Amino acid sequence: MKMAVETATGTGTLPQIKGVKEVPYDELFVSGHRTCQGCESALVMRHMVKAAGPRTIVLGSTGCMYVANTTYYSTPWVVPWMHTQLGASGSAALGTAAGLKVLMRKGKLKDEKINVIAFCGDGGGADMGIGAISAALTHKEYDLLVLLYDNESYANTDIQLSSQTPWGAVTTFSPTGSERRIMHTRWKKNVPGMLAAGHPESRYIAAGCAAYAVDLMNKIRKALEVGGPTFVHTLDPCPKGWDYHPQYSQELGHLAVEAGIWPLYEVLDGVVNLTGPTRQIAEGRKKRKPVEEYLRRQGRFAHFTKEDVEHFQAEVDKMWEEWLIPGVIPFTIPQKDVTLLNIDKKKPLHATA
Amino acid sequence: MSELLQGNRACVQAAIASGCRFFAGYPITPSSEIAESMARLLPEVGGVFMQMEDEMASLGAVLGASLAGSPAMTATSGPGFSLMQEHIGYAALAEIPCVVIDVMRGGPSTGLPTRPSQGDVMQARWGTHGDHPVVALVPASVPEIYELTSLAFALSERLRVPALVLYDEVVGHLREPVDLGTLRLSRAERRRPTVEPSAYRPYAPDADLVPPLADFGTGYRFHVTGLTHDEAGRPTEDPAVVGALHRRLQEKVARARDDVVSFAGIGLEDAEVVVVAYGIAARAAERAVTDARARGERLGLFRPRTLWPFPDVELRAVAERVHTIVVAEMNLGQVVLEVERIVAGRARVEACLRADGTALTPDDVAHAVASAAGALA
Numbered sequence: 001m002k003m004a005v006e007t008a009t010g011t012g013t014l015p016q017i018k019g020v021k022e023v024p025y026d027e028l029f030v031s032g033h034r035t036c037q038g039c040e041s042a043l044v045m046r047h048m049v050k051a052a053g054p055r056t057i058v059l060g061s062t063g064c065m066y067v068a069n070t071t072y073y074s075t076p077w078v079v080p081w082m083h084t085q086l087g088a089s090g091s092a093a094l095g096t097a098a099g100l101k102v103l104m105r106k107g108k109l110k111d112e113k114i115n116v117i118a119f120c121g122d123g124g125g126a127d128m129g130i131g132a133i134s135a136a137l138t139h140k141e142y143d144l145l146v147l148l149y150d151n152e153s154y155a156n157t158d159i160q161l162s163s164q165t166p167w168g169a170v171t172t173f174s175p176t177g178s179e180r181r182i183m184h185t186r187w188k189k190n191v192p193g194m195l196a197a198g199h200p201e202s203r204y205i206a207a208g209c210a211a212y213a214v215d216l217m218n219k220i221r222k223a224l225e226v227g228g229p230t231f232v233h234t235l236d237p238c239p240k241g242w243d244y245h246p247q248y249s250q251e252l253g254h255l256a257v258e259a260g261i262w263p264l265y266e267v268l269d270g271v272v273n274l275t276g277p278t279r280q281i282a283e284g285r286k287k288r289k290p291v292e293e294y295l296r297r298q299g300r301f302a303h304f305t306k307e308d309v310e311h312f313q314a315e316v317d318k319m320w321e322e323w324l325i326p327g328v329i330p331f332t333i334p335q336k337d338v339t340l341l342n343i344d345k346k347k348p349l350h351a352t353a
Numbered sequence: 354m355s356e357l358l359q360g361n362r363a364c365v366q367a368a369i370a371s372g373c374r375f376f377a378g379y380p381i382t383p384s385s386e387i388a389e390s391m392a393r394l395l396p397e398v399g400g401v402f403m404q405m406e407d408e409m410a411s412l413g414a415v416l417g418a419s420l421a422g423s424p425a426m427t428a429t430s431g432p433g434f435s436l437m438q439e440h441i442g443y444a445a446l447a448e449i450p451c452v453v454i455d456v457m458r459g460g461p462s463t464g465l466p467t468r469p470s471q472g473d474v475m476q477a478r479w480g481t482h483g484d485h486p487v488v489a490l491v492p493a494s495v496p497e498i499y500e501l502t503s504l505a506f507a508l509s510e511r512l513r514v515p516a517l518v519l520y521d522e523v524v525g526h527l528r529e530p531v532d533l534g535t536l537r538l539s540r541a542e543r544r545r546p547t548v549e550p551s552a553y554r555p556y557a558p559d560a561d562l563v564p565p566l567a568d569f570g571t572g573y574r575f576h577v578t579g580l581t582h583d584e585a586g587r588p589t590e591d592p593a594v595v596g597a598l599h600r601r602l603q604e605k606v607a608r609a610r611d612d613v614v615s616f617a618g619i620g621l622e623d624a625e626v627v628v629v630a631y632g633i634a635a636r637a638a639e640r641a642v643t644d645a646r647a648r649g650e651r652l653g654l655f656r657p658r659t660l661w662p663f664p665d666v667e668l669r670a671v672a673e674r675v676h677t678i679v680v681a682e683m684n685l686g687q688v689v690l691e692v693e694r695i696v697a698g699r700a701r702v703e704a705c706l707r708a709d710g711t712a713l714t715p716d717d718v719a720h721a722v723a724s725a726a727g728a729l730a
Binding site (some may be wrong): 062067083085087088123127128130155157158160161163172173174175179180182 | 383
């Protein structure tokens with residue numbers, strides 16, 4: 001008997017946005033939340049659902065965007081919304097997408113494109129929920145998007161360290177002191193790179209930032225458009241956790257990208273495409289800013305000495321100069337194997353437009 | 354000298370003073386201060402603080418550290434406590450000492466993260482599957498958190514059981530003047546094997562039914578498994594061996610009962626009505642009882658400091674003398690079931706319950722007592 005393998009497909013209802021003027025007017029994430037002043041994650045939520053449109057179901061695991069958006073007796077969500085337990089964003093998205101699909105197949109629900117987006121914070125996604133996200137990304141027959149909003153700490157429970165907290169940053173779990181200046185000595189886990197490298201059934205994985213709103217909205221749309229299980233990771237400056245004045249959130253988002261700490265890119269069907277200033281830096285049209293400009297703006301790095309800044313800079317330089325795919329895939333090739341693996345070090349590894 | 358100490362901080366200081374040198378945890382309200390204080394204080398005494406990716410991992414790391422030889426603990430609240438249940442069962446069967454602090458908040462699910470409850474008390478007893486021994490202590494004040502956290506380490510290490518300390522958000526965040534010098538500190542002492550490594554049978558018990566535990570890496574080769582096992586630690590399905598193992602696990606705690614079980618009482622000698630309450634509910638009950646006694650009413654308080662095993666013999670003796678027992682707790686009726694079972698008709702048992710995210714008040718208890726007395730008249 002011949003078995004048909006059903007795969008999910010997009011429908012072409014979410015075209016790419018060419019400029020700010022094309023951004024939909026409708027707000028689907030409105031007032032009624034109690035996020036902090038200057039919260040970039042709230043902006044990610046707003047852009048995410050604006051880009052996805054009204055036929056969207058949003059799920060989210062415990063974290064800032066759950067707690068602050070569901071304070072008692074109020075909600076900012078215009079679209080249907082469900083809380084999932086910590087670590088369950090991948091599995092909740094999978095179940096929801098599968099449920100919709102079977103109801104549509106049986107004719108119990110109108111057959112139409114309904115976007116399923118599950119968000120999670122860096123704690124709920126990169127730490128606790130990575131297994132469920134990984135599992136969801138293997139189910140190619142279901143349309144779902146997992147969005148990881150990364151404010152680099154457990155900000156909701158008062159700034160504890162997560163696997164996304166950058167090297168050396170102060171959190172309540174990594175306080176600086178006279179005995180040990182740097183308590184957090186691990187480099188940030190590379191979540192989008194890891195997911196892109198290891199999930200052949202996921203057609204689309206991207207890294208974005210709300211400071212580049214149109215770029216982010218387009219990534220959301222592309223993720224929903226290509227269909228199947230997809231993943232978008234955003235870096236969200238957090239005034240409370242990063243310790244800066246709320247008015248500088250956008251600026252810090254720009255600096256993270258311009259200093260090359262947070263490269264913007266997407267991987268569509270295995271092809272890496274750098275976007276925004278990251279592409280300009282890679283193409284040599286823009287100079288990478290020193291990380292110091294980014295670090296010195298934040299209280300969480302206030303204890304950094306010159307050596308600490310140099311170490312941070314060296315690690316970022318390594319991402320750009322030695323990684324197999326700059327900023328994306330952290331493998332380096334020993335010089336003796338460059339010819340063996342047929343690698344042309346002069347050729348840019350990113351796909352050209 | 355007294356100092357002002359928060360409940361969660363007292364827990365940390367007691368753990369470190371009792372020999373805890375390893376903490377693995379995951380932030381969760383209202384227990385996060387425990388992890389935060391551990392992150393600061395453990396490195397100062399050469400200990401290890403480790404943040405894990407979730408609560409399953411937290412207790413997993415604690416069990417590993419414990420087998421490596423260090424008294425170890427984790428702390429959490431309801432949702433995390435649920436995730437830890439499988440490892441609690443593993444610790445019970447594989448007899449790995451560990452201390453788990455559960456700062457109770459309103460549940461189920463996310464519930465009321467910043468509000469108190471006593472909803473996890475039955476989960477502490479039966480949350481993990483299968484018959485298993487467990488020790489659960491329920492402090493009602495900051496000084497008592499200090500004493501009972503310390504006791505938890507002592508019991509866990511001595512009996513090789515998971516020891517749980519349950520207190521609610523109010524006690525956890527309460528700040529009270531504490532004179533640490535006057536409080537009883539129990540020392541965590543683990544019995545190591547005295548035989549040659551080749552003669553070591555890791556699950557062969559001593560006279561107290563507790564087997565000595567070798568530290569990993571000290572030359573004693575042994576096999577730790579979540580499968581039922583024989584005295585050598587090898588998995589087995591032999592009904593005789595399995596049955597004996599289960600009975601020994603229960604019996605080792607039962608034999609140590611007098612060192613485990615404790616309670617406090619007020620006016621139990623002449624009371625006609627007795628309130629049974631633990632944790633913060635007992636503080637409200639205490640006020641209701643002392644006020645009533647000042648008015649000449651014969652009201653008493655029975656306050657378990659150990660919930661599992663329950664001070665059953667002691668409560669039964671009280672039940673012989675009183676006509677009514679009122680169980681005051683912040684859930685929809687959990688320990689009251691155990692009290693009914695223990696009292697078994699010797700006295701009337703009434704419940705004074707609150708499960709709305711707020712703490713019981715002395716008035717609640719006084720009203721419940723009055724209505725119990727009214728029903729009698």
